[in-house]
Amino acid sequence: MSLRSSLVSAAALLCLSAGLYAQAPGKVGVISIQGAIVGTKDGQKASGELDSKFAPKKKEFDSRQNEIAQLEDQLNKGGSVMAEDKRNQMARDIDEKKKRLQRDMQDAEEDLRGEQQKLLQGLGQRMMAVIEKYAKDNGYTLVLDVSNPQTPVLYASSTIDITQDIVSLYDKSSTNGGPAMPTAAPAKPAPGTPKTPGTAK
16 A cells, blocks of 8 residues: 655745745756655655555455455345245345445545544655755755645756655664654743743753
C-alpha cells in the first residue's frame, strides 16, 4: 500500500524568495512530493507500518467476501430445489452480509485515509524543511510539485527534476524519524528584567 493521499496544500507551490513574480525568472525546479515522501526511508517505514496495522482487517474482509461468494454459489446451484421461504431467507441473508461488509469496508477506508493523512502531514512538514534548505543552498527561486494535479505544469525537463536529490538529502539528514523542523529562537528578556532561576544565561 502506498502513501497516496494528498499533501499539505502549501507543498503544491513553494515560493522561496520575496517578490518572486516582480523580478526576472530565476532558477526553477520541479519535484514529485508524493514520490519523494514514499521514496524516503521514513516514508517506506510508515507505509510498511500501515500495511501491518490494516492487514488483519484486509484478511477479515477477504474471508467475508469468500463466505458471501460461497453462499451465492450455493444459492445459484441449489436454489431451484429449495423451499421458496428458505430460498428467500438465504437471499436476504446474503444481501444483508453484503451491506454490512460494504459499510465496514468504508469505515476501514476512512480510518486508513485518516492515518495516511497524519503520517503525510508529519513527513510533509519535514520534507518541506529539506526542500527549502536545498532550494536556498542551490539558488532556486521556485519549486513546483508536479505530483499535484492542481499545479499547472504541462511539461518539465528531467534536468530540473530534484525529486531524487531531495530524497537523498532527506535520508541523509534524517534523525529520529526525520530532519528537525527549524525552531524559533527563544525570546530575549527585556532590558532590566531580572532572570529567574534556571533560565539560560
